[in-house]
Amino acid sequence: xxxxxxxxxxxxxxxxxxxxxxxxxxxxxxxxxxxxxxxxxxxxxxxxxxxxxxxxxxxxxxxxxxxxxxxxxxxxxxxxxxxxxxxxxxxxxxxxxxxxxxxxxxxxxxxxxxxxxxxxxxxxxxxxxxxxxxxxxxxxxxxxxxxxxxxxxxxxxxxxxxxxxxxxxxxxxxxxxxxxxxxxxxxxxxxxxxxxxxxxxx
Amino acid sequence: xxxxxxxxxxxxxxxxxxxxxxxxxxxxxxxxxxxxxxxxxxxxxxxxxxxxxxxxxxxxxxxxxxxxxxxxxxxxxxxxxxxxxxxxxxxxxxxxxxxxxxxxxxxxxxxxxxxxxxxxxxxxxxxxxxxxxxxxxxxxxxxxxxxxxxxxxxxxxxxxxxxxxxxxxxxxxxxxxxxxxxxxxxxxxxxxxxxxxxxxxxxxxxxxxxxxxxxxxxxxxxxxxxxxxxxxxxxxxxxxxxxxxxxxxxxxxxxxxxxxxxxxxxxxxxxxxxxxxxxxxxxxxxxxxxxxxxxxxxxxxxxxxxxxxxxxxxxxxxxxxxxxxxxxxxxxxxxxxxxxxxxxxxxxxxxxxxxxxxxxxxxxxxxxxxxxxxxxxxxxxxxxxxxxxxxxxxxxxxxxxxxxxxxxxxxxxxxxxxxxxxxxxxxxxxxxxxxxxxxxxxxxxxxxxxxxxxxxxxxxxxxxxxxxxxxxxxxxxxxxxxxxxxxxxxxxxxxxxxxxxxxxxxxxxxxxxxxxxxxxxxxxxxxxxxxxxxxxxxxxxxxxxxxxxxxxxxxxxxxxxxxxxxxxxxxxxxxxxxxxxxxxxxxxxxxxxxxxx
Numbered sequence: 001x002x003x004x005x006x007x008x009x010x011x012x013x014x015x016x017x018x019x020x021x022x023x024x025x026x027x028x029x030x031x032x033x034x035x036x037x038x039x040x041x042x043x044x045x046x047x048x049x050x051x052x053x054x055x056x057x058x059x060x061x062x063x064x065x066x067x068x069x070x071x072x073x074x075x076x077x078x079x080x081x082x083x084x085x086x087x088x089x090x091x092x093x094x095x096x097x098x099x100x101x102x103x104x105x106x107x108x109x110x111x112x113x114x115x116x117x118x119x120x121x122x123x124x125x126x127x128x129x130x131x132x133x134x135x136x137x138x139x140x141x142x143x144x145x146x147x148x149x150x151x152x153x154x155x156x157x158x159x160x161x162x163x164x165x166x167x168x169x170x171x172x173x174x175x176x177x178x179x180x181x182x183x184x185x186x187x188x189x190x191x192x193x194x195x196x197x198x199x200x201x202x
Numbered sequence: 203x204x205x206x207x208x209x210x211x212x213x214x215x216x217x218x219x220x221x222x223x224x225x226x227x228x229x230x231x232x233x234x235x236x237x238x239x240x241x242x243x244x245x246x247x248x249x250x251x252x253x254x255x256x257x258x259x260x261x262x263x264x265x266x267x268x269x270x271x272x273x274x275x276x277x278x279x280x281x282x283x284x285x286x287x288x289x290x291x292x293x294x295x296x297x298x299x300x301x302x303x304x305x306x307x308x309x310x311x312x313x314x315x316x317x318x319x320x321x322x323x324x325x326x327x328x329x330x331x332x333x334x335x336x337x338x339x340x341x342x343x344x345x346x347x348x349x350x351x352x353x354x355x356x357x358x359x360x361x362x363x364x365x366x367x368x369x370x371x372x373x374x375x376x377x378x379x380x381x382x383x384x385x386x387x388x389x390x391x392x393x394x395x396x397x398x399x400x401x402x403x404x405x406x407x408x409x410x411x412x413x414x415x416x417x418x419x420x421x422x423x424x425x426x427x428x429x430x431x432x433x434x435x436x437x438x439x440x441x442x443x444x445x446x447x448x449x450x451x452x453x454x455x456x457x458x459x460x461x462x463x464x465x466x467x468x469x470x471x472x473x474x475x476x477x478x479x480x481x482x483x484x485x486x487x488x489x490x491x492x493x494x495x496x497x498x499x500x501x502x503x504x505x506x507x508x509x510x511x512x513x514x515x516x517x518x519x520x521x522x523x524x525x526x527x528x529x530x531x532x533x534x535x536x537x538x539x540x541x542x543x544x545x546x547x548x549x550x551x552x553x554x555x556x557x558x559x560x561x562x563x564x565x566x567x568x569x570x571x572x573x574x575x576x577x578x579x580x581x582x583x584x585x586x587x588x589x590x591x592x593x594x595x596x597x598x599x600x601x602x603x604x605x606x607x608x609x610x611x612x613x614x615x616x617x618x619x620x621x622x623x624x625x626x627x628x629x630x631x632x633x634x635x636x637x638x639x640x641x642x643x644x645x646x647x648x649x650x651x652x653x654x655x656x657x658x659x660x661x662x663x664x665x666x667x668x669x670x671x672x673x674x675x676x677x678x679x680x681x682x683x684x685x686x687x688x689x690x691x692x693x694x695x696x697x698x699x700x701x702x703x704x705x706x707x708x709x710x711x712x713x714x715x716x717x718x719x720x721x722x723x724x725x726x727x728x729x730x731x732x733x734x735x736x737x738x739x740x741x742x743x744x745x746x747x748x749x750x751x752x753x754x755x756x757x758x759x760x761x762x763x764x765x766x767x768x769x770x771x772x773x774x775x776x777x778x779x780x781x782x783x784x785x786x787x788x789x790x791x792x793x794x795x796x797x798x799x
Contacts, residue, residue: 013260013275043275045430047326051416107375108412167428172268173275181264 003036004156005056005112006147009063009098011044012173015130016064016122019140022132022175023062023118023147025168026140031148032161039165046101053105058154059112060147061098064136065119072135075119076146082115116150118143131179209500209609209746211755214245219590220762222769232738232777235591236754238762247747247754248593249738251600258571261728266292266720267692269728270434273716276730282315282422283709284716284730285434291716292436295703301685304438305512306675307425310462311432312707313508313668314421317469319710320614320661321418321477323776325411328654331770332484333404334394339373341365341402349399354479359410368406388764395487404484407476414472421465424458438687443679459676466672470665473658481658482639485651489640494650494771496753500530501608502616503538503736505715507708508667515706521667522660522708523621523629528608532623538605540704540715543568548601548731552593552740555601561743563604566717567702569729598740602748603731611749612712612736613775618656619647628666632659650753653774694723709733711776737775750775 008024010017021041028039038056042049053059061082067075082102105111120143123133131137148158171177205213215237223233237246257276261269269292270285286308293300300308343365350360388394396404419429425441426432433440444453506524509515517524517537525535539545547563550556556574557564564570577585578595591597604610621629636655637644646652691697702719712733719727739748747755750772759767 011275013257013272041431043281043430045281047322047412048415048419048430050412051419054416104412106378107371108409109371169431170268170271170274170433172265172271 001036002057002155003038003055004033004058004060004151004154005052006037006039006060006151007042007049007052007062008040009042009044009061012169012178015124016120016133016136018132018175019064019120019122019136019143020062021169022137023140023143024165025174027144027147028163028165028168030144030160031158031163033151033156033158033163035156037151037156037158037163038167039163040167041169046098047104049098049101050104050108053101053112054108054110056112058114058116058151058156060116060118060151062118062143062147063098064122065117067119067121069121071121071123071133072139073121074139074142074146075117075121077117077119079115082117114154116147118146131175205745207741207747208744209497209752211747211752212245213747213755214239215593217245218762220759220765220768221590222765222772232734233591234750234754234768234772235593236759236765236768238759242759242762244754244757244759244768246593247751248591248597249600249740249748249750250591250598251734251738251740257730258569258728261725264725265694265723266295266718266725267436269716269718269725270436273730274431274434276732281431282311282426282434283707283714285432286312287705287707287709287714287716287730289434289436290705290707291703291718292705292720293703294705295701295718295720296436296691296697297701298437298688298691299513300438300688301683302512302678303443303675303683303686304688305509306671306678307439307441307686309508309671310668310675311422311425313664313671314418314465314469316664316708316710317473317661317668318415318418319776320657320664321411321472322415323710324477324481324654324658325408327776328770328773329404329408331766331773332394332488333396333408334389334401335372335405335408336376336389337394337396337398338402338405339369339376339398341369341398343369343402346399346402346406349483350403353403353483354475357475357479359406365402365406368409369402372405388761388766391761391764391766393760393766393770396484400483400487404480407480410476411472414468417465417468421462424454424462435687437689437692438685441686443684443686445679445684459672463672466665466668469668473662473665477658478662481655482636485655486640488651489642489646491651491770492646492649493757493767494653494753494774495648496751496755496771497609497611497749498615498619498652498753499645499648501528501605501610502526502619503605503610503612503713504617504620504708505538505540505706505713507706522617523624523626525620525624526605526608526610527620527623528606532619535620535624540706540717545606546603546715546731548603548735549742550596550601551743552596553598553601554596563743566715566729566731567704567719567727569717569727571729593741598738600735600738600740601731602739602742603735604742604746607744607746609739609742609746609748609752610736611752612733613653613656614660614710614712615647615653615656616712617708618659622647628663629659632663650771650774657776697723700726712736734777 008020010020012018012021024039120139123135217237217239221235233250235248236244239245270288273284273288274281276284344362346365347362422429422432442453445455503526506520508521510519526538543565549563554575556572578592581592583589622633700721705716707714715731717729737749753771757767759765
C-alpha cells in the first residue's frame with residue numbers, strides 16, 4: 001500500500017521559521033486522512049530525516065522559503081523542481097539541510113516518487129523566541145488546503161477531523177502554549193548584522 | 203599590530219584577512235576571520251557567534267517540567283542531550299531522584315546519540331575535508347577491493363563487484379548534475395592526498411554509514427516514544443516497561459528490547475569493522491598534517507557523564523571522565539565543581555552583552571543576558587553588514603566562559619586527554635593502542651587529527667558502554683524491577699518556594715551545562731553554557747583567545763581563497779549539521795560558496 005509523508009521543517013523558536021511545523025500541527029488537528037499518511041515535525045534535523053523518506057512513496061514538505069516575495073506569499077513547487085528550488089540560493093531557509101536529504105535519498109535510490117513543497121514567504125525570520133507573524137499564520141489554512149487537494153488527487157483523501165500523530169511537538173511548545181508564554185517584543189532582541197538577523201525592506 | 207595573549211599565542215593582524223562566514227547555521231550562526239602572512243600562515247584568528255540566542259528570555263516564567271521540550275530545539279542535531287541536561291537540572295533543583303532503569307535507559311539514549319553523532323560527523327560532515335569523492339571515480343574497483351581486505355579483513359562488503367556498483371552509482375549521480383552533497387568542494391586542491399582507491403573505499407563507507415544511521419536513531423524512537431525530538435520526563439523516562447503482555451501502547455517489551463539489542467550489535471560491528479579501520483587508513487595518509495592543536499595541549503575540561511548508578515554523579519562513578527587540565531600539566535587532573543561560583547564564570551567584555559561594569563565574570567546561576575550590540579572603532583562595514591570585525595572591542599554573541607580564568611577546549615579530545623592523564627583504563631588502552639598502530643607520539647594527540655581520532659575511539663568505547671547498560675537494564679527487569687519514573691514530586695505543591703539546580707552532560711560536542719533557578723513553581727532564571735560557548739568563545743577581559751581561535755593559529759593555508767585547512771580544523775570540533783559556508787574576500791565580496799561537512 002502506498003505511503004504518504006507530510007513533513008514540516010523549521011525551528012519553532014525562530015518566529016516565521018516555525019511555519020512548516022505549525023502547518024503539520026494544524027493539519028493533525030483539523031483533518032482526518034484515509035490511507036497511510038504520516039505527519040511529522042521534522043524540526044531542523046536535516047540528514048537525520050533520511051529514513052522517513054525511505055519509507056514514503058509521496059512527500060509533502062511545508063517550509064518557510066525566502067523567494068523574495070511579499071511576506072505571506074505562498075510558493076508551491078512540485079516534483080523535480082523541489083530540490084532545484086531548494087538548492088537555489090536563499091530560497092528555503094533549511095535548504096542546506098533538506099536539499100541534501102533529497103539529494104542523498106536520490107543517491108541511495110529511495111527518494112519518494114512524488115514531491116510537493118508548500119512554502120510561505122516569512123515576514124520575520126530570526127526573532128529568537130518569537131512566534132509566527134500574523135501575515136504568515138493567516139496562510140496556514142490555505143497551505144493545508146493545497147496539501148490536502150494534492151494528497152487527495154493521489155489517493156489520500158481527507159475529511160474534517162483529527163489525525164493521531166505521535167511525531168508532533170510536545171504539548172508545551174505547540175503553537176497555543178508557545179505563543180501564550182513567549183516574551184514581549186521588547187524582551188526579544190532583534191539587533192545585529194543584517195545577514196544574520198535579516199529583515200525585509202519596508 | 204602584534205599582541206601576546208596570556209595563554210601563549212602571538213597574534214598579528216597585519217596580513218591579508220580571510221572571512222569564512224557562516225561556519226555553521228544551525229546551532230547558532232558562526233563566522234570566522236583570520237589574518238595570513240606572506241607565507242599564508244595564519245597569524246590571527248577571530249571567532250564570532252553572529253546570532254542572538256536568548257533562550258533565557260524564552261524560558262522565563264515557564265513550567266520547569268517543560269523546559270526540556272524547549273531546550274531540545276536549541277540545537278538542530280543533538281536534541282536529546284539538551285533535554286537530558288534540562289531534566290537533570292530540574293531534578294537537581296527539586297531533589298528528585300530517578301530509578302535505576304531510568305538511569306540505564308537515559309545512558310543508552312545518550313550513548314546512542316554519541317555514537318550516532320560521531321559516525322555522522324566522521325562520514326557525512328568531516329570526511330569531505332579529507333576524502334575526495336570525485337577522485338573516487340578514477341579508482342580501480344579491484345585494487346579498492348584489495349585495499350578494503352587489507353584495511354579491514356572482517357568487513358564482508360569488499361568484493362570488486364560491490365565497489366564497481368558503487369562507483370557506477372556515484373558516476374550516475376555526478377552525471378545527473380544534481381549532486382548537492384558533493385558539490386562545491388575544492389576537489390582539485392592539493393590538500394587532498396588520498397589515492398583514488400582510498401577515496402572510493404571511504405565514499406562507499408559514506409553510503410554504508412547512511413544506511414546504518416537510519417537504524418541507529420530508532421533507539422530514540424523506542425525509548426523516547428518518537429524521533430526526532432524524543433520525549434523526556436522529569437523524574438525518569440516516559441516509557442513504561444511491560445515485558446509480560448502486549449498491554450500499553452509504546453511500552454517496552456521483549457520485542458522492543460530485542461530490537462534495541464540488535465541495533466547495539468550493529469553499532470559495535472560497524473565501528474569495529476569500518477569506522478576505526480578507516481580512521482587508521484585515512485589518518486595514516488594525513489599523519490604529517492599536525493596542525494590545529496590549539497588549546498588541547500594546555501587547557502581542556504569535561505564535566506563527565508554516563509553515571510554507573512542512578513543519581514550518583516561523583517567523578518569516580520562516571521564512565522566518561524570529569525576533570526580539568528591547565529597549563530598543559532597532564533600530571534594534575536583537577537576536579538570541576540559546576541556549583542562553585544569561583545570556577546565557571548562567563549565574561550562579556552568582548553561579547554555583545556552588558557554586565558554594567560567591565561572585567562566582571564558571572565557564574566551561570568547569576569547569569570545575566572542583557573544585549574549590548576556595538577561595533578569597535580576599527581570594524582569595517584556597518585552595524586547591519588559587518589565586513590570586518592574589530593576584535594579589540596565587542597565582537598560576538600557568544601559569551602566567554604572561563605574555568606578559573608582559563609579558556610578551555612571541550613569535546614571528545616578533551617575527554618580523552620583527561621581520561622588518558624587520569625589513568626582511565628579503557629581510554630588509556632585505546633589511546634596507547636592507536637598511537638602504537640599509527641607509530642605516533644602522545645604529542646600527536648594535540649591536533650586536528652587528534653580530535654578526529656578521539657571521536658572515533660570514543661564511539662568505540664560508547665558502543666561497549668551501550669551494551670553494558672542494556673545488559674544491566676535487562677538484568678534489572680528480570681529481577682522484577684520495572685520502575686521507570688519517580689513522580690513523588692511531580693506536583694508543584696511539593697516543591698520548595700525557591701530552588702536552584704544544575705544539569706550536566708557530555709554532549710557529542712563537549713561539556714554541556716544548564717543552570718536553573720525556580721521560584722513559585724516557575725522558571726526564574728535559566729542559563730545554558732553549551733559546548734560551542736566554550737570552543738567558539740571570543741577573547742576574555744585578559745585577552746585569552748578561545749579554542750577555535752587557538753586551533754586555527756599557525757596553520758598554513760595553501761590557497762586562502764579555498765581555505766580547506768580552516769574548515770578541517772573547525773569541523774574537527776563538530777560544529778552543527780549540513781551548513782553552507784561563504785568565503786569572502788577582504789572587501790566583503792562573496793567569492794566562493796562551499797559546503798561545510
